[in-house]
Every structure is written in structure tokens, then in C-alpha cells.
Ligand code: FAD
């Protein structure tokens with residue numbers, strides 16, 4: 001097979017890229033190791049930055065997002081059993097939208113298939129070849145067990161942290177920055193209405209807790225657990241008890257309980273691989289960088305990368321200009337490092353790492369009090385949380 005852009009991975013990065021390229025008249029084929037059903041159900045991010053929503057709207061992908069997304073104008077920081085609201089919209093003029101990542105994925109798949117887009121699910125043994133030539137190739141085995149080859153002009157590595165794309169770059173061509181935290185996230189989706197109209201980011205001596213939501217009927221909740229914790233050690237009762245304890249307020253807080261529909265543990269990691277390009281291979285999203293979920297930035301960074309990549313490829317294919325491809329990595333990395341810092345900052349302020357010494361604990365409290373009482377500190381948090389405007393990093 002022959003196409004212009006071979007895309008590895010049908011997560012938000014790969015799917016959005018294939019759609020943006022289609023709008024620009026550029027052909028692509030997406031290969032994905034999981035089934036369509038699996039990627040459409042995989043529960044992950046839930047917060048879309050202001051700019052992410054704009055990108056989806058401009059690309060004609062927001063019909064359902066406009067109807068079902070929940071716009072949020074503030075978040076709560078909860079510590080010492082008190083709430084401190086950060087009025088994101090009042091401070092920045094921007095807002096965030098609660099809309100599940102798998103809903104974004106579902107919406108883009110539907111639009112791509114309606115346009116006869118080529119998406120190959122359940123492929124195995126994906127391999128990249130000839131990346132430093134102008135005819136790179138992707139080989140794989142398709143769902144029927146047949147060996148396939150895609151010859152293309154450019155390969156987009158959108159296959160997440162554990163994918164094959166980054167691993168296809170010789171180690172001496174990459175600078176790796178990697179930081180693993182002591183704690184992880186245990187997340188649940190519960191069939192119960194949210195207990196508060198906004199997200200609550202809680203710092204507690206027993207660990208971080210987050211109250212989020214997916215819809216007026218479904219609540220998403222997280223608790224900080226040890227990095228080596230096993231899901232089987234957490235009964236439903238233990239999860240709810242821990243959430244009640246950490247989310248408690250002096251004046252009382254009613255946390256709604258309900259059947260747990262989904263649960264999982266996610267590691268906290270900060271990771272950047274630079275540059276995000278090797279020859280004709282361009283990395284986008286989690287394949288190039290990971291942030292701890294605390295800042296709600298991963299999906300939004302993937303969208304920002306792809307927006308830049310789509311423009312660079314447009315200039316390349318329609319005008320034969322490669323300048324934007326040459327600056328792709330540095331253009332993305334400005335925003336990536338800002339989000340890396342913000343995600344580390346939120347995690348450092350809110351988590352209760354095992355082994356943290358009394359000095360570190362007092363610093364955390366000082367930062368929480370400062371953020372809750374200083375407009376300048378709150379504004380900085382709000383600006384990063386709503387997402388830096390694209391013009392800031394363009
Ligand atoms: P992925 O979504 O990982 O997609 C990569 C795809 O490539 C996958 O479908 C995978 O199956 C496929 N693939 C892998 N290897 C191969 C191969 N060899 N061949 C073919 N296909 C392959 N981000 C936010 O912005 N806001 C949040 O609120 C937020 N909360 C989160 C909460 C949790 C619990 C988790 C786990 C993550 C959260 N994130 C959040 C991060 C966000 O989910 C990721 O950053 C996002 O999924 C990145 O998208 P991506 O397309 O780059 O990678």
C-alpha cells in the first residue's frame with residue numbers, strides 16, 4: 001500500500017492527525033494494535049483545555065461535545081478540611097470542558113469512517129523501516145493474519161508511551177528526561193451523580209484525592225496510592241472509606257456512593273524524549289512525553305502536537321516547504337516543558353509522598369495556602385490549567 005502519511009496508533013493523537021490531514025487533502029492510513037471496541041471504551045482523561053475544544057470545533061468534531069460536554073469555570077483546592085475555589089474563568093477568561101477522552105476517540109473514529117478513512121485495527125508486529133530516507137515504510141500483520149506494508153512520505157508515531165515508534169529511534173539520537181514518582185493513582189468510575197458541581201483537588205495527610213465527573217449521572221474519583229499498590233488490595237468499601245476520609249470538610253461533605261463501573265491504577269511519571277523527530281518519523285503525544293495526570297495535560301498536549309504537525313505537513317505537501325517540519329520538535333517542546341512543569345508542580349503540591357520529610361510537608365502547605373489566598377498565585381495556576389493560548393507557543 002502507498003499513502004502520504006502512515007500513522008501508528010489510533011489514540012487521540014493519531015486519530016485527530018488523520019482527520020486534520022484529511023481536511024487538508026492529505027491521505028493517511030492509521031494502524032492500531034487494539035480493537036475499535038477497546039479504544040472506544042478505554043477510560044482515561046476527562047478535561048479538555050479551552051484551546052483543545054476550539055481545535056475540535058474548528059475541525060468539525062464537536063457536535064456531541066457541544067451537547068454533552070460540561071463547561072467548568074472553576075475548581076476547588078481542598079486542604080485542612082476547607083475548600084478554596086480557584087475561579088479559572090474569572091482569572092483567565094477561559095474555561096475547561098469535562099468530556100471523556102474515549103468520547104473524543106469515538107467521535108473522531110465515526111467521522112473518519114464516514115469519510116472512508118483507512119483505519120486498521122488489531123494489527124500486530126508493527127515495525128518502522130527506512131526512517132532516514134524519503135520513502136519510510138511501516139510493516140505489520142493485519143487482523144486476518146496477512147503481512148502488510150505501507151510505503152509513505154512521512155511516518156507519525158502516535159502510539160503512546162509503550163509504542164514502537166520512539167523505540168525505533170537509535171538511542172544516541174534521543175535525549176531522555178525521566179522522573180518516576182513514589183505514588184500512583186487509583187481511579188474509579190461510579191454510577192452516581194457528582195457530589196459537587198466542580199472538580200475538587202484534595203491534599204490530605206493520607207494522600208491526594210480528586211473528585212471529577214463524566215456526566216450528571218457518573219462520578220470519576222481518584223485516590224493516591226503507593227507506587228507498588230495492587231488493585232486487588234482495594235475492596236469497594238476500602239476505596240469509598242478512603243475517599244470519605246480524604247474529601248471530608250469541617251462543615252461536613254456528603255460523598256455520593258454508587259456501583260463502581262470501572263477501576264484502574266495509573267503510574268505517576270514525567271518523561272520527555274527530545275527531539276520529537278528522527279528523519280521522516282515525527283513523534284506526537286504520549287510517544288514523546290508523559291506527565292502525571294494531576295495537571296490534566298496529557299491529552300491536551302497530544303492535541304497541541306498534532307495541530308503543529310498537521311500545519312507542518314500541509315506546508316510540506318502543498319508548498320514543498322520543509323521549514324515547519326524542521327522546527328516541529330522545538331515548536332512542540334515549548335508547550336511540552338511548560339506542561340511538564342505545571343504537572344510536576346500540581347503533583348508536588350497535592351500528593352503526600354511516602355517518606356516526605358517534615359520540611360517538604362510544610363513547603364507543600366505553604367504553597368497551598370499561597371495559591372488559595374494570593375490572586376497572583378491562583379492566576380498562574382488558572383492560566384496553566386485552562387491551557388496556555390496557542391499563540392503563546394506558536
Ligand atoms: P494513546 O492514547 O496512548 O494512544 C496510543 C495508541 O497507540 C493506543 O491506542 C495504542 O493501543 C496504540 N499502539 C501502541 N503501540 C502500538 C503499535 N506497536 N502498533 C500500533 N498501535 C499501537 N490527559 C489530559 O489531558 N487530561 C486528563 O484529565 C487526563 N487524565 C488522565 C487520567 C488517567 C487515569 C490516564 C491514564 C491518563 C490521563 N491523561 C489525561 C493522559 C491522556 O490520557 C494521554 O496523554 C493521551 O491518551 C495521549 O494520547 P496519545 O494518542 O498520544 O496516546
Ligand code: DHB
Nearest residue numbers: 045046212220293294296
Ligand atoms: C480527570 C483526570 C485528571 O487527571 C484531572 O486532573 C482532572 C480530571 C478526570 O479523569 O476526570
